[in-house]
Amino acid sequence: MTSVSPTSPAEKAPDMGPGVGLRQRLYRLLLDANTPGNWHQAVDRFLAVLIIANLFALLFEHVEVIHSAYAPWFHWFEVASVFIFTAEYLLRLYLAPEDPEFAGARFKRWAYARSPFAIVDLLAILPFFLAMFVQLDLRVLRALRLLRLFKLLRVLMPAVHEFRALNRGRSFRQHVHALVWPSEHGGRLHQYFDTFLVVWVVISVVAVVLESVESIHYVMNLEFIILDTVAVAIFTTEFMLRLFSVVEQPGYQGAVAGRFRYVRSPGALIDLIAILPFFLAVLLHHLIDLRFLRVFRLIRLLKLTRYTGATKTLGIVLKREWPVLMAATFIMMLLVVLTASLGYLFEHDAQPDKFENIPQSIYWAVVTLASVGYGDISPVTPAGRAITIVLSLLGIGIFAIPAALLSSAFSDQLRIEREKLQNELFIMLADGVISDDERETIEAEAKRLHLGRDEVDRLIEKARRQREAASNHSLMALPQLIAQPAAAVERYRELLSQIRQLAVLGDNARMTELMASGDRATGFERQAWQWINQRIQEDVPPKPAD
Secondary structure (H helix, E strand, O other): OEEOOOOOHHHOOOOOOOOOOHHHHHHHHHHOOOOOOOOHHHHHHHHHHHHHHHHHHHHHHOOHHHHHHOHHHHHHHHHHHHHHHHHHHHHHHHHHHHOHHHOOOOOHHHHHHOOHHHHHHHHHHHHHHHHHHOOOOHHHHHHHHHHHHHHHHHHHHHHHHHHHHHOOOOOHHHHHHHHHOOOOOOHHHHHHHHHHHHHHHHHHHHHHHHHOOHHHHHHOHHHHHHHHHHHHHHHHHHHHHHHHHHHHOOOOOOOOHHHHHHHOOHHHHHHHHHHHHHHHHHHHOOOOOOHHHHHHHHHHHHHHHHHOOHHHHHHHHHHHOHHHHHHHHHHHHHHHHHHHHHHHHHHOOOOOOOOOOHHHHHHHHHHHHOOOOOOOOOOOOHHHHHHHHHHHHHHHHHOHHHHHHHHHHHHHHHHHHHHHHHHHHHHHHHHOEEOHHHHHHHHHHHHHOOOOHHHHHHHHHHHHHHHHHHHOHHHOOHHHHHHOHHHHHHHHHHHHHHHHHHHHHOOHHHHHHHHHOOOOOOHHHHHHHHHHHHHHHHHOOOOOOO
């Protein structure tokens, strides 16, 4: 359990007091996964990005046109990468005595040097230094540089161990479900899986865009084919894993019915369309020209909607504001048709080639209403120009209505969801603490609502103050007391105690006189006051005689 505070204990800076040595300081700051608030995750992320960048550099080096044009850039990038990887290897070797993994070894640095991760780190830089002393074929040297990919195991293996611990005793299908679907059993490995898919979606879409440039396609035709094949293999595997494990999802139970229901869902249809053009082109290329299907590979970009809550929020907004949006759309369509008809009426005789019919005039009306004004179709008659002026002025307001509605509704929906998160925080704070599971839930919701850590801390503090105010019976309104009998009893006891204090500490005689005279108190209130005074006199011990 973690106590509630604006800053979680897990985010405090590592202990770097004066009693800590330099080597221990560096280890805690850079490499210790168990020290909260250090740079360990940032170092791992930077090295992972550098390794992936090396992979792409190796890919582009195989394209002779690109490599020959930018050979110095490739060389200095390789030098910088080797320098960073060498510095990492030497740093880990120097800090090995601080690593608990080698605490029982007599020669800790030698034990590290023999470990699998250290061997991988050494192999990642060894080809570069070998080339200085040994004549190696360039192709062999490039192949040896692929060993740097194994450095990613340093990031993946802890996540794999965590994943196994979270899914111990569960079935294989449940393991697959935890990997590909968000759940409490996924851990960091599920996050890495999602990141891997997002990266490949971006790479695939960028490749489709660049493939349309004839000069680039001519140079990298083979690379584009390989890249698309790998992407389709990854997305197909993802689709099959989701189809296999979807029965573990709520609402999709049933070996056949559940999977069939999933295949009809929007997310599954997007996944299917993302890979279908490839297989259709392979199977039917000899029967029909299916090159036009390549453009459908851009549908893969929609796969990214699975990893953001913004599209879900937009869907809720559209569903909620659908009647108003339809009314605004109806007004726009009515105005477009009317003005297009008038434009055709006034301009057809003067420009029969441009205002040939009403459908062609609709294009002019939409362009004018939207304040785009391409200029390819424009009226020349006085009546047509007058209509254009009126249409342009109306378009500023008419076309702005749906945008304003969506903007306002989207902001309102975000406010509603943030209030919902605050209510959940209020419930979580019922026991005064936030558990680790609850904190993970908060972080997931904050990520979906695009809330920063500072804003989440403010919501937690606001919910904590509301909880404290709710526990203070003196601040509760009458409807709240009516709904909570236990709180009403406590409030009743507090009021009686305050009345007793007034009778004991105040001017009791004067208050009794005021109670008995005039309309200051009802009969019931006088009787209650007399009863309290009697109880006070019974509780007060008699004074000793002189």
